[in-house]
Amino acid sequence: MIDTKTGSSDASRSRAAISFSAIARITFGTVLALVGLTLVAGGVWLGYLGGSLYYAIVGVLLLASGIAFCLGRPLGFYIYAAAFIFTLLWSLWEVGLDGWALTPRLTGPLILMALALLLFPSVAIANAEAKRVRNLGLASLAAVMVLLGIGISMSASQAVAMSLPLQQASLAFDDPTNAAVNGEWGAYGAGASAQRYSNSSQINLANVKDLKRAWVFHAGGLNEKWGTEMTPLKVGNRLYGCNGLNVMFALDPATGQRIWSHDPRVGKNYIPYTAACRGVAFYKVPNAAPNQPCAERVIEGTLDMRLIAVDAATGKACADFGRNGQANLQVGLGQKDSINAKPGPMIPGTASITATPVIVQGVIVTGQEVLDGQRRWAPSGVIRGYDAVSGQLRFAWDVNRPDVTKDPPPGGYYSFGTPNSWTAPVGDEKLGLAYIPMGNSAGDYYTSLRSAAENGVNSSIVALDVKTGKPRWMFQTVHKDVWDYDIGSQPSLVEFPVGGRRIPALIVPSKQGEIYVLDRATGRSLQPVEERPVPQGGVEPAQRSPTQPYSTYHTLAKANLTEKDMWGLSPIDQMMCRIQFRRARYEGRYTPPELNRHTIEWPGYNGGSDWGSVAIDPRRGVIIANYNDTSNSNMLVSRQKADQLGLFPAGDPRAAHSSSSAEGAGAMEGTPYAILVNAGWVMPTGVLCTQPPYGGIRAIDLVSGKTIWDRPLGTARANGPFGIPSMMPFNIGTPNNGGSAITASGLVFVAAATDNLIRAIDMRTGKTVWSDVLPGGGQANPMIYEQNGKEYLVIMAGGHHFMKTPQSDALVAYALP
Numbered sequence: 001m002i003d004t005k006t007g008s009s010d011a012s013r014s015r016a017a018i019s020f021s022a023i024a025r026i027t028f029g030t031v032l033a034l035v036g037l038t039l040v041a042g043g044v045w046l047g048y049l050g051g052s053l054y055y056a057i058v059g060v061l062l063l064a065s066g067i068a069f070c071l072g073r074p075l076g077f078y079i080y081a082a083a084f085i086f087t088l089l090w091s092l093w094e095v096g097l098d099g100w101a102l103t104p105r106l107t108g109p110l111i112l113m114a115l116a117l118l119l120f121p122s123v124a125i126a127n128a129e130a131k132r133v134r135n136l137g138l139a140s141l142a143a144v145m146v147l148l149g150i151g152i153s154m155s156a157s158q159a160v161a162m163s164l165p166l167q168q169a170s171l172a173f174d175d176p177t178n179a180a181v182n183g184e185w186g187a188y189g190a191g192a193s194a195q196r197y198s199n200s201s202q203i204n205l206a207n208v209k210d211l212k213r214a215w216v217f218h219a220g221g222l223n224e225k226w227g228t229e230m231t232p233l234k235v236g237n238r239l240y241g242c243n244g245l246n247v248m249f250a251l252d253p254a255t256g257q258r259i260w261s262h263d264p265r266v267g268k269n270y271i272p273y274t275a276a277c278r279g280v281a282f283y284k285v286p287n288a289a290p291n292q293p294c295a296e297r298v299i300e301g302t303l304d305m306r307l308i309a310v311d312a313a314t315g316k317a318c319a320d321f322g323r324n325g326q327a328n329l330q331v332g333l334g335q336k337d338s339i340n341a342k343p344g345p346m347i348p349g350t351a352s353i354t355a356t357p358v359i360v361q362g363v364i365v366t367g368q369e370v371l372d373g374q375r376r377w378a379p380s381g382v383i384r385g386y387d388a389v390s391g392q393l394r395f396a397w398d399v400n401r402p403d404v405t406k407d408p409p410p411g412g413y414y415s416f417g418t419p420n421s422w423t424a425p426v427g428d429e430k431l432g433l434a435y436i437p438m439g440n441s442a443g444d445y446y447t448s449l450r451s452a453a454e455n456g457v458n459s460s461i462v463a464l465d466v467k468t469g470k471p472r473w474m475f476q477t478v479h480k481d482v483w484d485y486d487i488g489s490q491p492s493l494v495e496f497p498v499g500g501r502r503i504p505a506l507i508v509p510s511k512q513g514e515i516y517v518l519d520r521a522t523g524r525s526l527q528p529v530e531e532r533p534v535p536q537g538g539v540e541p542a543q544r545s546p547t548q549p550y551s552t553y554h555t556l557a558k559a560n561l562t563e564k565d566m567w568g569l570s571p572i573d574q575m576m577c578r579i580q581f582r583r584a585r586y587e588g589r590y591t592p593p594e595l596n597r598h599t600i601e602w603p604g605y606n607g608g609s610d611w612g613s614v615a616i617d618p619r620r621g622v623i624i625a626n627y628n629d630t631s632n633s634n635m636l637v638s639r640q641k642a643d644q645l646g647l648f649p650a651g652d653p654r655a656a657h658s659s660s661s662a663e664g665a666g667a668m669e670g671t672p673y674a675i676l677v678n679a680g681w682v683m684p685t686g687v688l689c690t691q692p693p694y695g696g697i698r699a700i701d702l703v704s705g706k707t708i709w710d711r712p713l714g715t716a717r718a719n720g721p722f723g724i725p726s727m728m729p730f731n732i733g734t735p736n737n738g739g740s741a742i743t744a745s746g747l748v749f750v751a752a753a754t755d756n757l758i759r760a761i762d763m764r765t766g767k768t769v770w771s772d773v774l775p776g777g778g779q780a781n782p783m784i785y786e787q788n789g790k791e792y793l794v795i796m797a798g799g800h801h802f803m804k805t806p807q808s809d810a811l812v813a814y815a816l817p
Helices: 004-048 054-070 075-095 099-122 127-155 452-457 571-583 639-644 653-657
Strands: 212-218 233-235 238-242 248-251 258-262 281-284 296-301 306-311 326-328 358-360 363-366 383-387 393-397 426-428 433-437 460-465 471-476 492-498 501-509 514-519 529-533 547-551 599-601 615-617 622-628 632-638 673-677 695-701 707-712 740-743 747-750 757-762 768-773 783-787 790-797 810-815
Touching: 004 054, 004 075, 004 099, 004 571, 054 075, 054 571, 075 099, 099 571, 233 281, 233 783, 248 296, 281 358, 358 426, 358 433, 363 433, 383 460, 426 492, 452 460, 452 471, 514 547, 615 740, 622 740, 622 747, 632 639, 639 673, 740 783, 757 790
Parallel strands: none
Antiparallel strands: 212 810, 233 238, 238 248, 248 258, 281 296, 296 306, 306 326, 358 363, 363 383, 383 393, 426 433, 433 460, 460 471, 492 501, 501 514, 529 547, 599 632, 615 622, 622 695, 632 673, 695 707, 740 747, 747 757, 757 768, 783 790, 790 810
């Protein structure tokens, strides 16, 4: 007997299942067809531009497959399977087993293939056919996923090239008088040589896994332009530092407890692009009486252009320094809107000191950051020296007015918009020289208004005699720079072997990736530097140098970009990036900027080595360099277009909501053009158009300049599309800001990357042997010291708004339990 009620229910369920299956199939087919249409349209455009025809071909296949799925035809699946096989073969042909390159090419198609397999029974002619296809498809998917996993694993691997050299003589590549005092970190770069090397060895490969937080100090100074970037000093029984708003402090090195603080009360209107105080300087007055106030003093430069000296013991202002412990560096700094406009005082925030000054033979030498891209006739880049005891001006070096060696006449100003030095200098006490890393004239991407003197010093190392304030020599790393390739790294002093003897030398890393080795006394390069032809043209063809200097010693730069280096989350945004690449002008490094057309800059202005600089192991003869592999897409626009886009310089009444900034679009008032940086070069998902890795870390043999090992730096754990952390542990290689520190035990400590980790790396192999999650981004240089027989590692975890890492005011110390 038939239960009519049950039979009716089964039939209803069957009709509902068929209806759901049809809806899913039609939805899937519609999505396939739309993706196909998008790929056909973009692929034809890309092909017209001379790019790959793959996208147009596979788009046709997806369109046909989608239509067939909507019609319930088995052919739809088979067409998609053909498209998938074609995609797999094309991907392997174009990029091999490069995991990061395969990811956008195969991940999306893999997901669609899995959905197609799930829906195949709804279009299959027979159950046997459905079962056979599904089994075969699942096996193929598994194989492709294994292939992709192998590729990603290989791309994230920690490559080892050769064993480390090891010198027998202690400090073989450093003058002991320049090295850091045992257990201390007395200068921004550890010692006077700025090698970022500590001879401590208590924390080693065997016990580094046991490192724990010893203390955390909250420095304060949180604000909307965060990026403290600070490395403390350790001298005697004190740790000295500053927060992003220049509040100085002294801490107990064993506990992190505050001993004193000194607030110079810097107004927030003086914050430039970033509220940064990378560190303070320490000075011991020669022949001072034991109990004399300020016999030992801590000195910092401030965002509002002051030099401040305080007693290292109490934090009280040094009464003998300037006026009430301060020297006013706003004197002589002014700006104007055009070459013929009436000048006026500097606008707050357009010039500031963010780097640690250097003290050579009792003279404090400092430059200042001049806000990028705002005005051609911005505040001067004048370099000045001040007496470390009295705070009196000892010299001024104005590129365009060498006759003005002190303050300008009353009511006058130093030359406007000259190349500035915003990063940390280094000094040679014996030679009496301060080595100044120079930037560009204001209006970074236009050179026609620069003087011959400015063109001679832009992107150069200048050796200033601290007694006279005059240059003794200069070495230029970029001629007539329009790429913002200013020298951001603090150079390091080494004793470099040449012909059986050791020559006092300077290691100079650069943003474009070149590393130069210079004689400290003469500026002569100790390794060959070749002038090679570079692309010409742009908006100022007569201004472009036919050649640029390339170091034959070592370069961090990778091979030129090609279309296949474009990236994304899916084939669609990868195709969009390929179209942009083909539309832009790119002929390799030093492609000059164009009007109303994007040009690609590779490495970009944040490429190579920046303010984190390199670290050097003087016993093993090894350079550790972390670096960026990011690119920029630049375009010049007319003044009229700039006004339409709201690009107004700092201080302009219309600039309250201006999109002009130090790292990005710039008004460049006073030139014919404004600059757009990276417009359209980042997908709406927030993913860059070039494929990872975006940053790495490398060990280099100091003597030969050869790579020892090289690996990506930074995992994807804190990064992802739309700013959502992926939590993926893969070593993708993220952008990084900040440098490393080395210990005698063969450990490299570095944070810098956007994954908010501090890590220890085995110097022999490049492998990470310990890491910890910081409370904020680690965009700072770590330092190492000893106190009461215990070794400490310290890092400022302040984060950085430009790097989009979390803000914090935590100074974190680690030690063995």
